[in-house]
Amino acid sequence: MQTDELKRLIKEVHQHRTENQTIELKAAQHGFPGKIYDTLSSFSNQDDGGTIIFGITDKPEFKVVGVYDAEDTQKKIMEACDQMEPKVRALITMCEIDGNMVVAAEIPGADQILRPVFYRGAGRLKGSYIRVGDADEPMSEYEVYSYEAFRRRTRDELRTAGRIKLSLFDQERLSDYMAEVKAERKNLSNNVPEEDILELMGITSEGQPTIAGIMTFSRYPQTYFPQLCITAVVVPGTQIGDTDDDGARFIDNKRITGAIPEMVEDAVEFVRRNSRTKTIIDDDGRRNDRPEYPIKAVREVILNALIHRDYSVYSENSPVSLEMYRDRMVVRNRGGLYGGGSVKQLGKGRSETRNATLANMLELLHVTENRYSGIPTILREMEAAGLPEPKFEIRRGDFEVTLINNIFVPTDEIDKTDITAAILVFCKTPRSRKELVEFTGKSQYYTMSAIVQPLISAGKIRYTIPEKPKSPKQRFEST
Numbered sequence: 001m002q003t004d005e006l007k008r009l010i011k012e013v014h015q016h017r018t019e020n021q022t023i024e025l026k027a028a029q030h031g032f033p034g035k036i037y038d039t040l041s042s043f044s045n046q047d048d049g050g051t052i053i054f055g056i057t058d059k060p061e062f063k064v065v066g067v068y069d070a071e072d073t074q075k076k077i078m079e080a081c082d083q084m085e086p087k088v089r090a091l092i093t094m095c096e097i098d099g100n101m102v103v104a105a106e107i108p109g110a111d112q113i114l115r116p117v118f119y120r121g122a123g124r125l126k127g128s129y130i131r132v133g134d135a136d137e138p139m140s141e142y143e144v145y146s147y148e149a150f151r152r153r154t155r156d157e158l159r160t161a162g163r164i165k166l167s168l169f170d171q172e173r174l175s176d177y178m179a180e181v182k183a184e185r186k187n188l189s190n191n192v193p194e195e196d197i198l199e200l201m202g203i204t205s206e207g208q209p210t211i212a213g214i215m216t217f218s219r220y221p222q223t224y225f226p227q228l229c230i231t232a233v234v235v236p237g238t239q240i241g242d243t244d245d246d247g248a249r250f251i252d253n254k255r256i257t258g259a260i261p262e263m264v265e266d267a268v269e270f271v272r273r274n275s276r277t278k279t280i281i282d283d284d285g286r287r288n289d290r291p292e293y294p295i296k297a298v299r300e301v302i303l304n305a306l307i308h309r310d311y312s313v314y315s316e317n318s319p320v321s322l323e324m325y326r327d328r329m330v331v332r333n334r335g336g337l338y339g340g341g342s343v344k345q346l347g348k349g350r351s352e353t354r355n356a357t358l359a360n361m362l363e364l365l366h367v368t369e370n371r372y373s374g375i376p377t378i379l380r381e382m383e384a385a386g387l388p389e390p391k392f393e394i395r396r397g398d399f400e401v402t403l404i405n406n407i408f409v410p411t412d413e414i415d416k417t418d419i420t421a422a423i424l425v426f427c428k429t430p431r432s433r434k435e436l437v438e439f440t441g442k443s444q445y446y447t448m449s450a451i452v453q454p455l456i457s458a459g460k461i462r463y464t465i466p467e468k469p470k471s472p473k474q475r476f477e478s479t
Contacts, residue, residue, distance in 0.1 A: 001051075001091070001093050001104070001106060002038055002044060002093070003093060003094070003095045004119065005093075005243070006053075006093045006094075006095045006102070006104050007095050007097070009023075009053070009104075010053065010056065010064065010095075010187055011098060013025065013053070013056065013062060014056075014062055015066070016249060017062045018059075018060070018062075018134065019058060019059075020134055021046075021048070021050070021131055021132070021133060022043070022046075022048055022050040022051060022131075023050065023053065023289075024039045024043075024050065024051070024053070024132065024134075024135075024136075025052075025053050025056045025057065025058045025062070026052060026053070026054045026055075026056075027054075027055070027056070027057045027058075027065055027097050028054040028055055028065075028067045028103075029055065029065040029066055029067065029068055030068060031068050032068070032072070032073060032076040032331070032441045033054075035194075036052060036080050037080060037083065037084070037119035037121070037122070037127065038089075038119075038129045038136035039052055039107075039129075039136050039388055040052075040080060040081060040088050040107060040117070040119070041084065041116070041117050041119060041127065041129040041136070042130050042131035042136040043107035043109070043131060044084070044088055044107055044108070044109065044110045044117035044128040044129050045110065045116050045117055045129065045131075045139075046107075046109055047108040047109045047116050048109055049106065049107050049108045050106075050107050050131065051104055051105065051106050052077075052104065052105045052107065053102060053103075053104045053430070054067050054073055054077075054102065054104070055067040055097075055100060055101060055103060056102065057100035058141035062076055064097045064098060064102060064290065065100060066097075066100025066101050066102065066224070067100075067101055067102065067103050070094055070101040070103055072452055073103045074092050075368045077090055077092065077103070077105050077427060078090070081195065081223070082116065083120055084119060084120065084157065085117065085118055085119075085120045085124075086110070086114055086117060086448070088107060088108075088110075088117065089108065090102070090105040090106060090107055090108075090209055090434075091105070091106040091108075091434075092105055093106070094335065097159060100169070106160055110293065112147075112150060113150070113151055114149045115151075116128035116139060116143075116144055116147045117426075124144060125141065125144055126138070128143075128144050130143065130396070131186075132396075140396070140397070141314065142314040142397055143387070143396070143397050145312065145314055146310070146335070146336065146397060149312065150338060150352075150468070154312075156211065156310065156311045156312040156313075156354075156356070157210065157211045157212040157215075157311045157354075157355040157357055158202055158205055158210045158211070158212060158357060159205075159210065159211055159311075159313075159356045160204075160206070160208035160209065160210055161207050161208075161209075161211065161212075161214070161224055161225070162208075162224070163208070163412040164208065164214065164218075164224060164261055166198075166209060167211075168218060168219055168220075169209075169217040169218055170217055170218070170219050170259065172217075173259075173261070173365065174217050175467075176365065177217070177361065177364055178194065178197065179363055179366040180365070181197060181201060181364060182197075184364060184457055188200065188418060190266050195207070198213075199299075200316045201357075201360075201361070202357035202358075202360075202361070203216075203217065203361070203458040209416075210226040210357075211225075211310075211311045211358075212355065212357045212358040212361060212473060213259050213361075213416060215228065215259060215306075215311075215358065216259055216260055216261070216358065216361045216365070216467070217259060219259070220257065220258065220259075221257075221258070222257045222258075223430070224240065225316050225318045225333075227316060227317045227318060228295075228301070228311075228316060228319070229255055229256055229257045229263065229319045229320070230255070230256040230257075230263055230266075230267050230305075230319060230320045230321070230322055230325075231254075231255055231256075231319045231320070231321050231322070232252075232253070232254045232255075232256055232267060232270045232321075232322040232324075233252065233253050233254075233322070233324070234250060234253070234274045234324040234325055235249075235250060235251070235323065235324065235325050235326075236248065236251055236326070236327050237247070237325065237326060238326050238327050238328075239325070244432075244435055245432050245435075246473070250353055251274065252270070252273070252274050252324075254270055255319075256322075260306050260307070260358075260367065261362070261367050262307060262363065263302075264299065264302055264303055264306065264367065267302045267322060267334055268295060268299050268302065270322070271293065271295075271298050271322070271324065271329065272291070272295065272298075274324055275291050275292035275293060275324075275430075276292045276405075276407055276429070277290065277291055277292070278340060292383040292405045293329060293385075293387070293403050293405060294379045294382065294384070294385045294387075296377060296461075297377065297378045297381035297382055297390075297391050297403065298403070299316075299383075300331075300374045300375075300381075301331045301376045301378060301390075301401050301403065302320075302322070302331060303362075303367070303368050303374065304374045304375075304401070305331050305332070305399075305401070306320060306331035306333070306405070307358060307359050307362065307368065308333070308335065308338065308354050308355065308399070309333035309334055309354075309355075309399075309418045310333075310335030310354065310397075311355065311358075312333045313342075315334035315335065318334040320332070320333045320334075321333075322430040325434060326429050327404065327405060328402050328403060328405065329402070329403045329405075330400060330401070330402050331400070331401045332398050332399070332400045333398065333399050334397065334398060334400075335354060335397065335398075335399060336397055336398065336399055337394060337399065338352045338353065338354035344454065346367070375392075378390055378401075382403065383440065387404060387405065388404040388406070389405055390402060390403050390404075392406070407428045411426065414426055419440060419451060420451060421439070422439075423436070423439070423451055423452065424435045424455065424460060424461070424478045425478075426439050426445040427461055427476050427477055427478040428478050429474065429477075430464050431475060431476050431477075432474070432475055432476075432477035433447075433448065433474070433476075436448070436451075436452060436476065456476075459479060460478065460479055461476050461477065461478055461479065462477055462479050463475075463476065463477075464475075464476070464477055
C-alpha cells in the first residue's frame with residue numbers, strides 16, 4: 001500500500017478502536033514482538049490476507065507509540081516470513097505519525113494449493129492458524145487435513161470400509177443404474193463384465209464397496225456409518241433453546257436415514273410437513289397456497305449438502321443438520337467449499353467438485369442433474385417466491401445455507417394502531433391463546449371474543465387443530 005493509504009488505515013483503526021479479520025496491531029516500541037508466526041499463518045490462510053501494523057498498541061488504548069527501530073523491524077519481519085512454509089512474501093510500508101515511525105506488513109492470501117501456510121518450527125499440524133475475528137486460532141486436525149486432501153486430490157468417497165456385502169445393496173436401484181451406464185457409456189455396453197463396470201464407475205474398489213457406492217445403493221448405509229444421516233429438528237422459536245407453552249424444545253425431531261435418494265425425499269417431506277402455508281387471494285378471487293419455502297430450492301439445498309459434504313474419516317461422525325426456526329431454515333454439512341474460493345462466486349461458474357464420482361452416480365439415477373445448476377436453482381426459486389436471497393456461509397470447516405421466510409415478523413416491529421390488522425400479521429406464525437393475550441394487552445375474554453373470533457368467522461384466521469377448538473395445544477394462524 002502507499003504511505004497515504006497506511007495513514008488512512010491507522011486513522012480508521014484509531015477511530016474504531018479495534019482489530020478485525022484483516023488487521024493485527026503490535027506495539028513494538030521496546031523491541032520486536034516475541035512472535036508473529038500465528039498471524040503470518042492465519043492471514044496467509046485466508047483469501048483476503050491481512051495487514052500487521054507495528055507501532056500501535058491494541059486494546060484498550062489503540063495508541064500510536066512507534067517502533068523501536070524501523071530498519072530492524074523490517075529485518076525481523078522478513079526473517080519471520082522466511083520461517084514460514086511456504087515462505088511468506090510481505091509488502092512493507094512505513095509512515096510517520098506525530099513523530100513516531102509505524103511499519104506495516106501486508107500479508108497476501110496464499111493460493112489454495114499452497115495452504116495451509118504454517119510455521120516450520122512448530123510443524124504443519126501445530127503451526128497452522130486461521131483468523132477468527134481479531135484472533136489467531138490453531139487449525140483443527142480436520143482443517144489441516146482438508147487442505148491436504150485438496151492438494152493431493154484425495155478421493156474420500158472412493159475409500160472402502162471393511163467387508164461390506166454387495167448383496168445388501170438395493171438390487172433394483174443397482175440394476176437401473178447399470179442400465180443407464182450401458183445406455184450412456186457406449187464403451188461399457190458390450191462384453192464388459194458387471195464387476196468391471198462396478199470398479200470403473202467407482203461403486204467398488206478392488207471388489208469392496210466404496211463410500212459412494214454404499215451411500216447410493218446400500219439398503220441401510222447407517223449400519224456401517226450411523227452418523228452419515230440427517231438430523232432434522234423444528235424449533236418453536238428463533239434459536240436453539242427456545243420452548244413452546246408446554247416447555248417442549250422441539251416441535252418435531254427426526255433422524256433421517258437410508259441411502260442418499262431416500263434421505264433427500266424424506267428430508268423434503270419433513271420440511272413440507274412442518275412448513276406453514278401462506279394463502280393469497282388473487283384479483284379474480286382464486287385461492288393460491290404458497291409454501292413457506294419453495295420446495296425445489298429446499299430439495300437442492302439438501303442434495304448439495306449430501307453430495308458435497310466431506311466423507312473423510314475426520315467427518316464421518318458428523319451428520320448433515322436441518323434446523324427449522326420460525327424465521328428461517330438452516331442446513332449445515334461438514335466440509336467447506338472444496339478448493340476454497342468465495343461464497344460470492346457460488347453459482348457463477350464451475351467450481352471444484354469434492355465427490356465427483358458420487359455426483360455422477362446420482363446423475364445417472366436422475367436424482368440430480370450434476371450440471372452445476374444447484375445454486376442457481378436455489379437463487380432463482382427464492383427470488384420467484386419473493387423471499388430474501390439465501391445466505392451461504394463457511395464456518396470453520398462447515399458449509400451452511402440459510403433460507404429466510406417472509407412469514408415470521410418480530411413482534412416489536414408490528415404496528416398495533418389497528419389491532420385487527422396487527423393480529424393478522426402476528427398470526428402469520430401460529431399463536432397460542434396466551435401469546436395473543438400478551439400481544440393485545442387485553443383480557444383473554446376480550447381478545448378471543450372481540451378480536452380473534454370475528455376473524456375466524458370471516459375466514460381470516462383458522463385453527464391449527466380444527467377438530468378440537470378448545471384444545472390447550474390449539475394455535476391460531478392467519479389464512
